[in-house]
Amino acid sequence: MLEFLTRQSLSLILLSYALIMVLLTDQLHSVMIVFGILCALWRVAVFTGRVALLNKLMTNIFTLICSALVITLVYQQGMLSILVHLVVLGFSLKFLELKSVRDVHFFVNTGFVLVALFLVFNQSMLMAGIAMVSTLLLLTILLSLHGKALANYQQFKLLSKMVLLSVPLAVVLFIVLPRLPSMWKMPLQNKATTGLSDSVSPGSIAELSQSSELAFRSSFDGKIPAAAMRYWRVLTLDQFDGKTWTQSSQLKYQEEQVKIGKGPIFNRGSLQYQSASTRKQSVPTKENSYQIIIEPHYKHYLPSLDFAKATAGRILLSDYSLRTLKPVFKRQAFSIDQFNQVERSLLSPQSLKQFLQLPSGGNPKTKAWIATQQASGLDSYSILEQLLAKFNQENFRYTLQPALLGEQQIDDFLFTSQAGFCVHYASTYLYVARALNVPARMVTGYLGGELDSDSEFLSVRQYDAHAWVEIWKNQQWQRVDPTAYVAPERVEQGIMQGLDDQSEFLSGQYLSIHRWQANPFLNQLRNAFAKADYLWAVWVINYDNEKQFKLLQNLLKGLPWLNLSILILLLLLSAASSLILWVFKPWQTEKVPxxxxxxxxxxxxxxxxxxxxxxxxxxxxxxxxxxxxxxxxxxxxxxxxxxxxxxxxxxxxxxxxxxxxxxxxxxxxxxxxxxxxxxxxxxxxxxxxx
Amino acid sequence: MIFFKLKALKEKHFERWLSKRMPTVEQITLNRSNTFIFPSRFGSMLLTTCIVMFLIGTNYQNNLILLLVFFLLSFMVTCLLFSYQNLSGLNLTAVDSEDQFADQALIFRLRVNAKKGDAQQTQYFFKNSTSNINSVVDQQSVQLFAKSTQRGWFKPGRVTVQSYYPFGLFKVWTYLDFGFSCLLYPAPLENKLQSITLSGKETTLGGHQKKVGFDTFSHLKPFQQGESLKSIAWKQVAQGKGFFTKQFEQEIGGDVYLSLSALKGGSLEDKLAMLTYQVINYQQQGVRYGLDLDKVVIKVDTGARHQTICLRAIALYGLNNA
Structure with a gap:
């Protein structure tokens, strides 16, 4: 029955099936993966002659049942997930009933679609490379089918020759073809990724610190700010229940509004609170501007340095955090202007209440400490400074693996364990501030980032996640980072240097190249890779009409007699004609004696x-x-x-x-x-x- | 109905166009002017897939998917060139075919001359295929198969040469007219030899002679050691009469005349088929024979040439394109 398939074709089919299924593992329901493994086993069993293929009727019934099952299974994960699952199902079933060349053709076609779907979720250079390998594998199946007579090495030679010949035209097409705007809204998949979340309890950021995954990269038009100034704001938390910091209902409402695409723009929305005194303030001036290439996190968060303004496609919340209109589901570039200040506004009585909110009762020791400080005649701000001095002078440790805290969290931390992570310090500071009637909120985001060897761009990783505090002082929010008083190295150099015990850094990831920053060779390698990945993100993944226009314009500058359309035509023609010349080699005519x-x-x-x-x-x-x-x-x-x-x-x-x-x-x-x-x-x- | 008529009309037009564009040749080298190339079914399927992927890529604003699409399109262009290159320069020469029998696999031959590595996975068959087996291809020649039940001149028509090499994305093909034709003798129809034995004056041997043979049973003979067990008359053994062997004989004739009019029963085609059988049979037995087909009379003779003349006369009996 399988006469039309050589052993080689069958192994290639098996291999590409396995590869594509592995590629899509992240997107697939576990049942689907089990199904895929069963399919592969069945196929092997068919090949060795242990079982027979299903007949046509059975296959049809089977297909219907499976499709119904799959849809019910993944219905809640959205359209995209259903699409992926159905295509994978078709792919698997075709894989089971390869009876003719046409079936193989269908299989290969579906394979291409799956590779494309894989690229929806993965855009790193490595993943693109793997996708290319799968594409080539699928092409090899075709070759083994239609070029049976060729020996393996001949097939390899032919394929590589044809691929190499095809690349220039593909590249020219990629460069010159204009990008069309999205024609309709595509379904997106909600996916859990590592990254900041809208609630923080001691420990949650420590978890993030175990991940060396890239969060975003950024490059600056002007000077790159010093490490201690790189506080990337993502979101603020202003509601505390004694253990966990979350967003208040007011902020949550804003986030919800963002999700449906009509967020409040702070610059406009807050005018009503402006007092006469703040109207006289100076106008914010632009200090710098920077690009952010953010890794997909499937949320609306957009890290920004203080302070950013809302521009097209972005929303600025009342806490100066930036949000994107659409969730970031692929590596995406944004350019943001940095301003030296924001238009100031007063706190509404309502928000003032929120920024002073504390759970009633609890933490008696802390309250007692505050009372003693107050008794000695210090004002609120001095007491807060006292607290920072306490962090600095007493035996506080900065660690990713602190002891668990008891019911009275702040008391426990401040007087017993004295070991913790940025959230512990920020949380404690906040508690004390609010207890002293100083409006305060927690800001989470990233701190620092690593410069590449040529100082062109910053890579900010998940382990750079950080939490700090803002207090309302002199009619404006001021940043206080309590962690800086415990581990100033954390602020100035990075998390690894900040830790008292550096072996805690990425302790679970022995293989992570980031863990071995001391090794100069590995460091170089890491840097080179980071650089390539950066260029990849800028020039391939985020290549758009604007970049295209700039690039072509640059080309045109050197050749003033050309115009744009002729240039495009020329590029296409030269790619096509060189291909034709190379294939037919007209200069290699037989020589007549x-x-x-x-x-x-x-x-x-x-x-x-x-x-x-x-x-x-x-x-x-x-x-x-x-x-x-x-x-x-x-x-x-x-x-x-x-x-x-x-x-x-x-x-x-x-x-x-x-x-x-x-x-x-x-x-x-x-x-x-x-x-x-x-x-x-x-x-x-x-x-x-x- | 109208659809079929239109289809037939289209076919006719196409045939006329073909015969103008590619007239009958004995030898041909494939090149731009005589080959067609078009995306195969799979090629068009892939193009559709590319459109779908382009939509996905555009809607997700995903450059990598677009790059994949561009690569596949570019690959298809390369494939187009390679597909064409595979068949171009292929040189085919028709080999004259000999007379053959109707109802059997008819073989027509082409001599193939291709550059090394070219003309991979090439299929050859008659455009109007009549046989289950299309062709047998080896290094330097192709045997094309056809089938027909009709005696007389047979024209298998144009030869389709096609290839999906190397990726099945494109079909390169051509319809070549080598002017193949061969004369088909009727398929021999086995029958009892009836013939008019010639009078003594006209024969060389006169009368009937018989010799031991295989055709008809003549008598029983006592069994001798060494004789084939197959020829033992087991019936007689069972009857207790002892062991006998069956003896067969066949006629070796004097000269015979095979006559169409002397054959009784059956249609004209059947009669001609019978005559064909007889001609072959007499030729094998070494009997001298003549043929009387009403209008055509062939004198008694023997030999391969004589047989050919007779068979040709039978094959062309009553056909105006003789």
């Missing part, structure tokens, strides 16, 4: 004498026959044939001898042709005179 060329010249003339050379007639015989015709010196023809044979069939001739003989032959040929012409003219004249 000189003696044969001479004979052909002679023959062209002689056919006018109505004597064609018969099939299989040797040149000598032909010349003999020709010499019977009216020609002044028939001997010339005999000589020609003799000389021709001598040149053609005498291998002992040296190069110089050959040359002289060829010259002689050419001389003879000219003479003969002249005589032919003469006799022809003669005949003509005679005919004319008659």
């Amino acid at each position: 000189t003696e044969d060329r001479l004979f052909n010249k002679l023959y062209q003339k002689s056919t006018q004498q109505h004597l064609a050379r018969e099939k299989g007639q040797t040149i000598a015989d032909y010349c003999q026959a020709l010499s019977q015709f009216k020609i002044e010196e028939p001997q010339l023809l005999i000589d020609f044939a003799k000389l021709y044979n001598q040149i053609k069939f005498k291998p002992s001739l040296s190069a110089t001898q050959r040359k002289t003989l060829l010259a002689e032959l050419a001389e003879l040929q000219k003479k003969i042709n002249r005589q032919f012409r003469k006799s022809l003219d003669f005949h003509k004249n005679r005919n004319g005179s008659e």
Whole structure:
């Protein structure tokens, strides 16, 4: 039954099936994966002759049942997930019933679609490479089917040749074809990723710190700010229940509004709270601007440095955090302007209440400590400074693996364990501030980021996640980072340097290249890879009409006589024509030996004498026959044939001898042709005179 | 109905166009002017897939998917060139075919001359295929098969040469007219040899002679050691009469005349088929025979040439394109 499939094709099919299923593992329901494994096992069993393939009716029934099952299984995960699952199902079932070449064609086609769907979710260079490998594998299946007679190495050679030849045209198409806007809204998949969430309890950021996954990259138009200034704001938390910091209902409402695409823009929405005094403030000026290439996190968060403004496609919340209109579901680039300040506004009584909110009761020791400080006559801000001094001077430790805290979290931390992570310090500071009637909120985001070797861009990873505090002082929010008083290295250099015990850094990930920052070679490698990945993100993944226009314009600058459309046409034409030239190699025409060329010249003339050379007639015989015709010196023809044979069939001739003989032959040929012409003219004249 | 008529009309037009564009040749080298190339079913399927993927890529604003689409399109262009290159330069020469029998696999031959590595996975078959087996291809030649039940001149028509090499994305094909034709003898119809034995004057041997043979049973003979067990008359053994062997004989004739009019029963085609059988049979037995087909009379003779003349006369009996 499988006669049309060679063993090689079948192994290739099996291999590509396995590869594509592995690629899509993240997107697939576990039942689907089990189903895929069963399919593969069945296929192998069929191949070894243990079981038979399903018949047509059974296959149809099976398909219907499976589709229904799959839809019910993944219905809640959205359209995209259903789509992926259905295509995978079709792919698997086709894989089961390969009965003809057409089935294989269908299989390969579905494979291409799955590779494309895989690219919806994965865009890193490595993943793109793997996708390319799967594409090539699928093409190899075709080759093994339609080029059976070729040996393996020939197939490999042909495929690589064709792929190499196809690349230039593909690249030109990629560069010059304009990008169309989205035609309709595509379903997106909600996916859990590592990243900041809208609630923070001690420990949740510590978890993030175990991930070396890239959060985003950024490059600056102006000077890159110092490490201690790189506080990337993502979201603020202002509701505390004694354990966990979350967003208040007001903020949550704003986030919900963002999701349906009509978020409040702080610059406008807050005007009503502006007092006379704040109207006199200076206008915010632009300080710097930067690009952010953010990794897909399937949320609306957009990290920004203080302070950003809302521009098209973005929303600024009341806490200055930026949001995107659409969730970031692929690596995406944003450019953001940094301002030195925001238009100030007063706190509404309602928000003031929120920023002073604390759970009632609890943490008696902390409250007692505050009371003693107050009793000694210090004002609120001085007490807060006292707290920071306490962090700095007492035996506080900065660690990713703190002891678990009891019911009275703040008390426990401040007086017992004295070991914790940024959230512990921020949370404690916040608690004390609010207890002192200082409006305060927690800000979570990222701090720092690593510069690449050429200082072109920053890579911010999940382990750079950080939490700090903002307090309302002098009619504006001011940043306080309590962690800086415990572990200043965390702020200035990064998390690894900040830790008291550096072995805690990425302790679960022995293989992570980021864990071994001390090794110079690995570091270099890491840097090179980061750089390539950055360029990939900027020039491939985020290549858009704007970049295209710039690039083509740059090309045009050097060649002022060109215009854009001609340039595009030229690029396409040159790619296509070079391909054609390379395939057909017109310069590799068969070389006709000189003696044969001479004979052909002679023959062209002689056919006018109505004597064609018969099939299989040797040149000598032909010349003999020709010499019977009216020609002044028939001997010339005999000589020609003799000389021709001598040149053609005498291998002992040296190069110089050959040359002289060829010259002689050419001389003879000219003479003969002249005589032919003469006799022809003669005949003509005679005919004319008659 | 109208649909079929239109289809037939289209076919006719196409045939006329073909015969103008590619007239009958004995030898042909495939090139731009005589080959067709078009995306195969799979090729068009892939193009559709590319459109779908382009939509996905555009809607997700995903450059990598677009890159994949562009690569596949570009690959198809490369494939187009390679597909064409595979068949271009293929040189085919028709080999004259000999007379054959109707109702049997008819073989027509082409000599193939291709550059090394070219003309991979090429299929050859008659455009109007009549046989289950299409062709047998080897390094230098192709045997094309056809089938016909009709005696007389047979023209298998144009030869389709096609290939999906190397990726099945494109079909490169051509319809070549090599002017193949061969004379088909009627398929021999086995029958009892009936013939008019010639009078003594006209024969060389006169009368009937018989020799031991296989055709008809003549008599029983006592069994001798060494004789084939197959020829033992088991019936007689069972009857207790002892062991006998069956003896067969066949006629070796004097000269015979095979006559169409002398054959009784059956249609004209059947009669001609019978005559064909007889001609072959007499030729094998070495009997001298003549043939009388009303209008055509062939004198008694023997030999391969004589047989051919007779068979040809039978094959062409009553056909005007003789």
